Amino acid sequence: MKTLSQLKEDFWPIGCVWLRYFDVYRKNWIYGLVTTFVEPLLYLLSFGYGLGTMIGSVEENGISVTYRQFVFAGFVAQSCLFQGFFEAAYGSFVRMYYQKIFKAMASTPITLSEVLWGELLWDATKGTLSATAILTLGSISGDLSPIGSLFAIPLCFLGALLFASLGLWMAALSQTIEQISYPQYLLVFPMFLFCGVYFPLETLPQNLQLLASFLPLTALLSLIRCLTLDFPFQIQALAVFIFWLVFMIFMSRDTMSRRLVK
Amino acid sequence: MAASLEVKNLTKSYQRKGQPPFVAVRDLSFEVMPGEIFGLLGPNGAGKSTTINCLTGFYPPTAGEILIEGFDIHQSPKKAKQHLGVCSQEDTLDTDFDVLDQMLRYGTFYRLDRFQIVKRARELLETLGLMEKSNELIENLSGGMRRKLQVARALIANPKVLVLDEPTTGLDPDARRILWQLLTDNRKLGMATLLSTHYMEEAERLCDRIAILFQGAILDLDTPQKLIEKHIGIEIIEEEIRPGVFWKRNPNLEDVFLKLTGKSLSAGEES
Ligand SMILES: Nc1ncnc2c1ncn2[C@@H]1O[C@H](COP(=O)(O)OP(=O)(O)O)[C@@H](O)[C@H]1O
Ligand SMILES: [Mg+2]
Numbered sequence: 001m002k003t004l005s006q007l008k009e010d011f012w013p014i015g016c017v018w019l020r021y022f023d024v025y026r027k028n029w030i031y032g033l034v035t036t037f038v039e040p041l042l043y044l045l046s047f048g049y050g051l052g053t054m055i056g057s058v059e060e061n062g063i064s065v066t067y068r069q070f071v072f073a074g075f076v077a078q079s080c081l082f083q084g085f086f087e088a089a090y091g092s093f094v095r096m097y098y099q100k101i102f103k104a105m106a107s108t109p110i111t112l113s114e115v116l117w118g119e120l121l122w123d124a125t126k127g128t129l130s131a132t133a134i135l136t137l138g139s140i141s142g143d144l145s146p147i148g149s150l151f152a153i154p155l156c157f158l159g160a161l162l163f164a165s166l167g168l169w170m171a172a173l174s175q176t177i178e179q180i181s182y183p184q185y186l187l188v189f190p191m192f193l194f195c196g197v198y199f200p201l202e203t204l205p206q207n208l209q210l211l212a213s214f215l216p217l218t219a220l221l222s223l224i225r226c227l228t229l230d231f232p233f234q235i236q237a238l239a240v241f242i243f244w245l246v247f248m249i250f251m252s253r254d255t256m257s258r259r260l261v262k
Numbered sequence: 263m264a265a266s267l268e269v270k271n272l273t274k275s276y277q278r279k280g281q282p283p284f285v286a287v288r289d290l291s292f293e294v295m296p297g298e299i300f301g302l303l304g305p306n307g308a309g310k311s312t313t314i315n316c317l318t319g320f321y322p323p324t325a326g327e328i329l330i331e332g333f334d335i336h337q338s339p340k341k342a343k344q345h346l347g348v349c350s351q352e353d354t355l356d357t358d359f360d361v362l363d364q365m366l367r368y369g370t371f372y373r374l375d376r377f378q379i380v381k382r383a384r385e386l387l388e389t390l391g392l393m394e395k396s397n398e399l400i401e402n403l404s405g406g407m408r409r410k411l412q413v414a415r416a417l418i419a420n421p422k423v424l425v426l427d428e429p430t431t432g433l434d435p436d437a438r439r440i441l442w443q444l445l446t447d448n449r450k451l452g453m454a455t456l457l458s459t460h461y462m463e464e465a466e467r468l469c470d471r472i473a474i475l476f477q478g479a480i481l482d483l484d485t486p487q488k489l490i491e492k493h494i495g496i497e498i499i500e501e502e503i504r505p506g507v508f509w510k511r512n513p514n515l516e517d518v519f520l521k522l523t524g525k526s527l528s529a530g531e532e533s
Contacts, residue, residue: 104354107318108371108419109343157371227446233466262276262320 013110017118018125020105025126036130040079044134045196047071048143060200060225061232069143073228074197076134076156079223083127084160085188088167089180092119092256097169102260112260116253120164127160128153138228148227155227159220165248166216172256191217210247216244263331265293265452266345266423266453267300267317272326274312283324285479286312290326294454296422299445300467302458302513305527309478311351318348330423344372348422349413351428351458355400361387361411362396365418372419379418386414389444390393405439410455413441417448424448426457430464442468462515464526470516474522481522486515493518 002010025032052068060070095103102119106112132153138144168185193206195201195217201209211234212218222237264322267343272290275283288308294300302310315321317328319342333342357362362383369379386395390410395403403411411430424445430438445455445468459465465472466486473483473530482489490496494513503509 012373013371019370020356020367027358099357100350100352100354101356103320103350103352104356104368105322105371107343107346107348107350107354108368109340109373110371111339112320260320262313 002178010133013114015175016110017105017115018122021118021122022125023149028257029042030162031148033069036126037133039082040075040130040134041137043075043078043092044072044137049073053132058200060196063229063231064144065211065229068136069229070200070225071198072138072141074221076138076152076228077159077195077224078192078197079130080159080220081163081192081217082126083130083132084163085167085184088120088123088164088252089171089183090167090177093167093171093174093177093180095119096256097177099259100139100245102256111251112257116168116256120161120168120249120252123164123167124157124161125165128157131156131160134231135228145230148230152224152227155220155223158226158241162216162220162245163242165245168241169252169255170249173231173253189217193213196221212226214240216248226236228258263295265329266296266331267294267329267425267456268329269293269313269317270327270329271339272313272316272328273320274309274316275326275465276312276325281355284480286429287316287475290473290475290480292473292480292483294423294456296298296452296454297449297469299455299457301450301465302456303460303462303465303469303472303519303527304424304458304475304477305525306458307473308460310460310475311427312478313475314350314425314456315510316483317425318346318350319343344419346424347416347419347424349416349424349426351431353408353412355408355415357400360397360399361403364400364411365415368415369418374419382418382420384415386417389447390414390440391467406433409433410437410441413444418443422452426455428458428460430459430461438464438530460527462519466515474515474519476519476523476525482518489515489518493521 022145048068048071052066052071055067055068058070102112102115105115135149135152137146139146139149170180174180195212195215201212201218204212219237219241222234223241225231238245269290269292273285274287275285277283290313292300302313316323317335319339322336332344335342356367359367365383365386366379369383387396392407392411393412395407400408401485409429412425416424418424431439445509449455469486471483471485472489474481483490490513494517496513498510499513500508500510516527531533
């Protein structure tokens with residue numbers, strides 16, 4: 001067993017890297033607030049209140065909720081996807097390719113492995129910030145269960161970590177910053193539109209439903225709705241989620257290390 | 263006295279798709295003593311950056327061993343890198359921070375205490391003439407200033423071993439002179455410095471010993487004077503620099519390089 005002080009020793013360098021990101025975020029806090037919170041808020045107002053009033057209620061897994069509740073929980077997952085992916089994909093490409101600070105930081109007593117952990121944990125933090133904002137709003141408006149929302153915060157952190165890893169992996173595979181558009185249009189946008197943020201999966205054709213059920217956003221959504229809206233717990237969603245989480249973290253770190261270290 | 267930096271039989275090859283690996287440096291061995299400035303002199307493509315990326319622990323060597331203050335850079339990277347300052351060939355400044363914050367941030371990566379870092383950062387910026395830029399963003403600095411800042415950043419932890427990859431390439435003479443002075447001052451304090459260069463003048467004036475690197479191998483390793491004596495001799499050379507105009511000069515490292523390789527130092531990569 002490692003003692004607490006050994007653990008602190010192990011995490012200290014990663015914390016150092018994380019703090020570098022946090023300080024940049026804090027320095028440009030207005031920019032940070034706008035990019036983290038405005039987008040989910042706009043979606044909320046437009047879909048939750050605008051569209052929500054027209055649609056009334058929806059039913060999934062035999063449970064009926066208002067559309068606003070449904071889409072509120074959806075936006076929690078969506079903000080994990082968008083914030084995690086975009087910060088990691090574009091941000092890390094800039095840091096790796098243009099600023100070259102992954103290399104610079106790895107030239108100090110901090111190792112490249114620790115730098116990449118710091119990167120992923122920061123990106124996940126950013127996703128968690130905006131997911132938490134929506135959870136808070138949802139609890140205040142009475143749409144989401146407040147206790148469930150509290151438990152959903154660590155889940156959102158893992159969700160954002162998953163999509164941040166996808167972003168870092170895609171950045172590592174891209175030769176130019178423009179190439180990140182491919183996974184953006186071919187993976188992120190389809191997930192965002194077809195994994196059940198806006199409508200119950202049950203309304204999709206069978207094949208598409210099956211395909212969607214294996215995607216990470218669907219799994220995350222199912223778990224978030226389970227916590228915040230009392231939807232039934234689906235063990236297969238948890239399995240799919242854990243599989244993608246572990247897989248993406250491994251692929252992102254491995255591919256980025258290979259890209260940098262020859 | 264124990265060497266600060268030891269390189270034993272370093273070989274590095276790059277994997278290539280569908281082709282056999284490319285051996286970029288072959289069986290290099292040398293050491294740098296405390297208070298010594300050691301130069302890797304070679305043209306573009308000689309293998310200087312490859313060597314340096316292995317020394318700093320960024321690339322794993324294909325074979326061989328690298329010790330910094332006795333610590334193997336790949337076995338115990340954290341202990342080794344605690345004594346190491348690195349300035350890469352590429353610009354790796356963190357453009358999200360201003361000049362002073364940049365220095366402080368890197369100091370924290372070495373776990374130095376805040377007071378110590380601030381003091382050291384100010385000293386270095388002062389010495390390099392960057393003090394009045396200390397709150398300036400990186401993008402507002404000239405190329406020479408960026409380079410000086412990157413060297414200053416490498417020195418923030420007062421490392422025992424300093425590694426610089428072509429620190430003065432593209433620098434104006436003034437900035438170059440300031441950097442040379444800084445390196446000479448550090449030498450007096452016992453710092454071991456390894457720098458790569460393709461400037462013969464820099465190698466001759468600054469370096470205590472030089473390894474001539476060509477196509478990934480060390481052709482010879484000695485003090486600049488000995489290299490010249492050994493390969494060219496000490497006699498004055500007379501050259502016809504323009505038709506009918508003769509010019510007398512001392513033999514230099516360029517002559518050594520030309521003799522050893524048949525190529526000029528300033529020639530680029532032949533491929
Ligand atoms: N990542 C790489 N993959 C394959 N070959 C490389 C790589 N990096 C450098 N090389 C080759 O290795 C040789 C040495 O390069 P380098 O160490 O950069 O030389 P220098 O720094 O002396 O200019 C060159 O022929 C270069 O093309
Ligand atoms: Mg080079």
